[in-house]
Amino acid sequence: MKYHENFDVIVIGGGHAGTEAALASARLGTRTLLITHNIETLGQMSCNPSIGGIGKGHLVKEIDAMGGMMAKAIDQSGIQFRILNQSKGPAVRATRAQADRVLYKAAIRTALENQENLSIFQQAVDDVIIKADKIVGVKTQMGLIFYAKKVVLTAGTFLSGLVHVGLENYEAGRAGDPSASSLALKLRELDLPVGRLKTGTPPRLDGRTIDYSKMIEQSGDFPTPYFSNLSNKNEHPQQISCWITHTNTQTHEIIKEGLDRSPMYTGVIEGVGPRYCPSVEDKIQRFADKSSHQIFIEPEGLTTHEVYPNGISTSLPFDIQCDFVRTIVGLENVHILRPGYAIEYDYYDPRSLRSSLESKVIEGLFFAGQVNGTTGYEEAAAQGLIAGMNAALAVQNKECWSPSRDESYIGVMIDDLTTRGVTEPYRMFTSRAEYRLLLREDNADIRLTPKARTLGLIDDHHWESFSRKQDQIENEKTKLKKTILKPKNLNKSIQNKYLSKEIENEYSAFDLLKRPELSFVSLYEIMGETPSVDKVIGEQVEIFAKYSGYINRQKEEIERNKAHLKLNIPADFDYNAIHGLSIEAKQLLLKHLPETLDQATRISGITPATISILLVHLKRKNIYGSVKQKKRVA
């Protein structure tokens, strides 16, 4: 049976990738349908109840800068906000928040239901309809067919999801939800490279049975930070604390006793898990000399007693889980509400995707989120935004766009995925970014909002607010550059308070701000004035002054690389015909099929000499091309 209306873009899945994809597509004015197996779980946080953190907070701010929803939703639902790495420099400073799961879901659902051009439909998708390597629609569980020009697949861990608790296992998309096994089987029939990954969660605990008096309290920052530049600072709900406790040698002994019934250590689980988020049994095996591991007790919300013990994800049998949890200080009498488990799922090798996240194999089919081998809500949402936007742009016959490594973490992630692929669930870290000093949380809007505006993702309200901020920053910079400070006019005691050395010559206030020990606020004190701009503006000006040397160097490097590395490598480029390339290099290039010379440089095993040879040949191709064109014109 065919549904009576055709759509431009269909998004399969209503998680963090799916919802951002649907919103971005609809925002660009294309008729969009989001199909989910359960409307009640739209925007569900399946794992830990938090958003942001190092690298991840950067992604959330970038999503916000491009008109996405995640930042606004967490601002409306966050119950503890902190700035991590506060003292380690603006580039690695990152915002993190604990979420009330119910409020978060509600914020996302409200946004979806109020988005123009967007419809929602509840039904599991069982098949994708493909004609001549081109997607034309999807078929649901009850046989309903929806036709669409483009489809975005965001199935998360639901494709052949297999949940493990001890040696027991069962099919599920996550605990409590069915897996999408029919869709997975159909997708496996397509000629797409598929693999298995694994992730896990800890047992969830009943907060009424926890003795918090034995734990260390960790409260949020004050004033409460926020993610979105557009959020009203008063819209955060009530703020509460997290708690810290530790495992001990007794915990470790019990865990070791259960290893013979661990699906990880008995070979039942085939999928590869993340090294940075190991299960507690993994931690104990791999770091045997550590007698204690940290656990963060994170509240799941304001209206529930359920808590998430972050740091003890496990797939050990339930009896072992009960025993080891009760050895932990403060959890002696704890009741487990839901057992911890590991889940294995299908992912599709992201190297078969273009940087637009469209499949190189099936035209019009876009992939985003955990199906691409990533982990984390933020990584999923960012991909969803790009995939949904590009699906819509493709419908409108516009050129697809994806940010580059030098302008965003989103670009770093998409480039890593599409050129290097994954060997474990991919998570963002700031050390993945070679231009880390440029890619800060505080300038996400400067980096991305102008481009997002031209793409059509930014509404007038957002744009005006952005432009106002930009003007203020520029005006303040100009003001400080014009303000000349003369040693004789300055108060000595105030100077001594802030400066390691009194100033001897005339300086512009801007140049003085370059000194590491001087902040924007203390500069004004020395000047004998009060700042007329917001703290956020002052911070931008200060970073601009202090980091300009490094930032300029990174910018110069980007410019230098641009000249030749931006050369596109045609999809049908014949590596075998290139004289001088080693067999190994040919194999690597054929495996990865880089889209640009720049991508080729990042393939592991490709040497500078190989790049030089490729450059020589690409150049030849270009010259031939341009010679031909010239002839045609003549």
Next chain:
Amino acid sequence: MHNLNDTISAVATAPGPGGIGIVRLAGPKALSIAEKICSKPITPNQFSFHSFKNAKKELIDQGVALFFQKPHSFTGDDVIELHAHGGPIVLQILLQECISQGSRLAEPGEFTKRAYLNNKIDLSQAEAVADLINASTTKAAKSAMQSLSGNFSKKINELLEKLIQLRTYVEASLDFPEEEIDFIKDGQIKEKIESLAISIQEITKTAKQGKLLREGVQLVLIGQPNVGKSSLLNQLLGEDKAIVAEVPGTTRDPVSSQLSLGGIPINLVDTAGLRETDDVVEKIGITKTWDNIRTAGIIIFLVDARTGITEYEKNVYKQLPKDINIIWVYNKLDLLNGQKANLTQDFVEPIFISAKLNQGIEHVHDEILKLLGFHDADSNEQIFMARERHVVALNEVNNHLANAIYNLKNPDLCAEDLSLSQKALSRVTGSFSSEDLLGEIFSQFCIGK
């Protein structure tokens, strides 16, 4: 991967001694760099005579500058050729000046590659260019390995390991602040950077490149009393400088003379024979000899061909520094009277000479040049150049580490400085990706909030 907008420079003439040598510069800054060195404007397409001077306005050499203006040049960029007097030292110093004024040492085959990319070479030559890049890269890598004594390359690798370890700590502190592994906070990082900086300074000293260029190589003659050291010295110098007499212990003070071999200044030191003695004056001479040996680049160990290596030589050999270059020379060929030299039990392949009759001296010359890395005149990437790359990289690492210490209170900048240090070092040791770094972090620290 280097790009086309840099200004590159290299010695363009074949390595080894020659009448005229050329340093070539190509790129947007070629002219301004050359004009700084020549201290006056250079006109396109004209020969002009200049004094080449360094930044301190000290004279390096006098010669001719030629300016090929873009696009009418070999590479299609602005190209400057500085024609100086041959000899690797002058050319290396001139090249170093070009580098310190803002150019970068050209990669092997890079001038040709640029010429190609700027359409100055016919398209059909693409394959040839590819071959050139391949061949010269391999050769450069090989030269770099050859140029490094086992000890030096071991030290470079240790250094790299330390740097990676350091970055592992810093990056882990930045990416995982909630993991109880905050090394920045607890002050360990500062100590580690400082210790690394000291290692770098020490290793730069071992590289000795700059010293070699400016002051030349110290060549020390040792051997039993009266084995003919002074005669050999005289033959090498072509003058009667040392006292030559048939009495053991004649040379009581080390005699030092300047000699130019293939353009490299060599400081040749004749020493007192090393032996047990009660003579106070001679004792002083022997102490001085050991001082000279410790600073020597090359040692010529002179042996009497009639006796071969005896307990005396074995005993002295044991006391020599382990990684020093030794040339074994068997003298007094003329006194063998048709008998064979005594080679029994000898562990070396010596050069046979007669210092008295001036026979075989040219072989000693050749061996000295070979040890200095000038034997292979066909080599595209001479060893001198390969070492130069290491020294350039080490200096850069040193600067970045100094910045890292300055930036300790801004850890994100400090991390950037360390990353730049590693980038500089990886140009001579091979690359290391962010993925490798994360691998190090995960293998050393239990991450997992």
